[in-house]
Amino acid sequence: MNTPILALQAITKSIDPGTHRVDILRGIDLTIERGEFVAIMGASGSGKSTLLGLLAGLDTPTTGLIQLDGDEISRLGEDALAGIRGRKIGFVFQSYQLIPTLTAEENVLLPAELAGETGAELTTRAKALLDTVGLQNRHDHYPVQLSGGEQQRVALARAFMRKPPLLLADEPTGNLDSVNGRQILDLLLSLNRQEGATLVLVTHDRELADCATRIITLRDGVVVSDEKRAAQ
Template sequence: MIAVKDLRKSIRNGPRTVDILKGLDFTVPKGQFAAIMGSSGSGKSTLLGLLAGLDTPSAGSVRLNGTEISYLPEDKLAQVRGKTIGFVFQSYQLIPTLTALENVLLPHELNADTNENGIPRARDLLSSVGLAERMDHYPVQLSGGEQQRVALARAFILRPPIVLADEPTGNLDTTNGAHVLELLLNLNRTEGTTLVLVTHDPVLASYANRRITLRDGLIIADEINPTPADATREAALTEG
């Protein structure tokens, strides 16, 4: 589902070139939950941005569901992103003037789909994340945990084959973080979606089928987790 080949990213900093990613190679099969780990500055967020087509690599390639995205023109890239990727941001990225239901429906509108087709699924998704009674509320009327649940529903609205999540519990307290993780994994299982999650938290990563660890722009470990933690029981997630 995801194939990364000799992926490199460098930026100019005055007279110097800073190498952020230094030639990464890995694949993620369909349906796998992979956690990308590493401390701040390891390159994990840069990698996620490249996987999402939000940035262009300096060299190498990224293939999503068989499509090379690294050097597509923006109009073609936007089409691939819309059909292939759901993205869960740490900061939610909800539109403040739209209700929860309207925020979830937004990808439908951006893909020129009619809301008649999207409304039943949007309502079902919001109900599945415990927001059946909050669909008409605006983001300012929702707690942080509720806003993140709206973001989860939005990420899955178009049934994307790939969902990318950037520290999805990072701004939540322990209880809300555990609940959002459980919902994310449940949606991953029921939708059959390939899930790639960036985190610095080893407890959160213990729920993944696979853990890829970065340090200084290199993969230093790529491990299959034989016994992923059970997200249906209470999780002792660390905050932040």
């Protein structure tokens, strides 16, 4: 178990919006070990969201190799990637991204359902997770009936549903006020300790990044700094 959870080699990513070619990532080499809490920082347009997409297997690099938990994922097809995402990655997004037509509990159960898992213990786990994030009385509420902070709690519970080894969070507190943001961050960190996942966080919030054990800073598609620090 001493393979790194993520290993990136010479990653580039270019897009062509029709008129000219844009190089978003221009050669990134990166290794993330198990149990790390990494914050990726950078100004808007620095390529951090693109990098997160590649780490998550949501997108494929133009050139370069990505290993996730020992598996080469940079050349996999759409469906194989979906399988890996379901198994190994939990997501937390800035704008929650809950399915509006499902209740809180159903949203949490969804990743397991999609993987074809069934059984009463799943429901038990989903309920327990919702209780952990403080939504004891709101299991049957639909997303529109929840506040932003509550929706993000549901998203947290969903992210941990299948005990993924890697948790990716994209500006998880970006849409929340500072009190709610702090609560979400605390929940995220405590859940992460409890479940023992590797946490990769994309943010441009310095305060948030300061909680991490490692801060990687991007500018114009290249890594400009990579500092390891003691956990807070």
